Amino acid sequence: MTTAEKYVTAAYLAVFVVVLVYVLIIALKLTRLEREVAELEQLARVRKAREPETRKAIAVG
């Protein structure tokens, strides 16, 4: 491999690495968002379970 080829490879690798780091950061963020959604889902379930039954029975038909 010539010196020029090494420099060209380094430049293209730098672009690839930066894009890869960006993808990694987005993946970490998605993991955090997924965890937050799960927490909120759990919170909503707990609140629903605690709510007293307020609906009245009505005749149908």
Place this chain on the structure above:
Amino acid sequence: MRANRLPLLAALALGLTAAAIAMVFFYAPVDADGFNQKIFYFHVSIALTAYVCFGWGAWKAFVHLWKRKPGADLESYVAIHQGVIFGVLVLVTGSIWARYRWGHWWVWSSNQLVLFLVLFLFYAAYFMLRYSIEEGARRENLSAVYAIFGVVLIPVSWLAIHLAQDIIHPVVFTSHGPQLGGSELVTFVVSLAAVLSLAACMYHVELAGKRLDARLRSLRELLA
């Protein structure tokens, strides 16, 4: 952007990037400068994409101040973030190329390089300003004004090479048109399209993440 368009944009970015890399190495000829000239196709495309991102960020900032459109501030922020990412890439790929061509990683006497660094640092400081102010209308307005001021540096940076007395940085796009052969120009256009589509894809992915984050925060407040 509608959710079903994002995978299409990602597929387009992937296809164009693969085509651009193939064209750079197997279609475009090795010119008089030698093999190192292959860096040009992505280095210049990334630089132009950084300008587009900063310009888009400034436009969205203007829309925020003018029409008070909800979400324009967030769009401006994400565009400037993309611009800074591509700015880092311009500086890294440029330095690698400079080390080979000129024997130095950086040349302070080149106005083109220094003005791009000023533009990059100006927009890097945008985040310091933004996060030094509490969330709300004041932060959005000050960030928007700052983003609009920065856009003035884009034409200055672009024209610097023509105004500069030094001849160290090569000039490809002159008033007589691009100084490239047919196949070189086609390769450059495909590379530019690839980098622009990659930036658009990254912009929409980050924007979707930020919007989802904001919605989850308001949902948490509602459930608290």
